[in-house]
Amino acid sequence: MSVTRDILATYRHPKAVALRRQADGPREERALAVLMAACIVIFVAQWPRLSREAHLAETELGPLLGGALMGWVFMAPLFFYAVAFVTQIILMLFGGTTGYRARMALFWALLAGSPLILFQGLIAGFIGPGTLNTTFGLIWLAAILCFWLAGLMAARQKPE
Incomplete structure (x- = not known):
């Protein structure tokens, strides 16, 4: 299924979509791609707010966009990997799961929430x-x- 259809399906059946996306086995490049896509969408969602702030303060928009780019595209992925690692450790204490599946749960949640953050940015x-x-x-x-x-x-859950 395409990513956009999976995002829409997540709003109806989030667990079923998560099971389907995790069923392919550990694909670290896919997890990183999902995380980077989520961070880029969140960065794009900041543009209207930053444009408004620059206009009201009568300053340049470029430095504000550069700071948001640095924060969301370069720093936030490191933070989300750290959160996923802590989540994996906690889950291992209560029955365990693979690190990939714990990471993918967080990263997919961020990407699936992208329509809402885009609207909030507007x-x-x-x-x-x-x-x-x-x-x-x-x-x-x-x-x-x-x-x-x-x-x-x-x-x-055990993969099928």
Whole structure:
């Protein structure tokens, strides 16, 4: 199934999609590609907000975009790998799973939440800070947590 169809299917049946995506066996290049795609989408979602901030402060947009690029595309993947490693250690204490499956659960949750973060970025850019922006940020975080937990439950199951 294509990535976009899997993203849409994740909103209906997150555990089934996680099982299907983890069934191919450990493919570290795929996990890295999913993580990098998620981080790039999150970086792109920051553009409207950063453009608004640059316009209101009457400053250049380039340095703001450069900082967001450095943070989301180069630093965030390292952070997410560390979070996945800690998750793997915790799961090993309670029954175990492979490191790949623990990583893929987190990375896929981030990519599956990309439509929500893109919409939240538009809200931040056009409306600015406020209740609606905060609400969609919390909805994005809740969706990522739900998808991540579903992926972790799928990771604990034996592959078919």
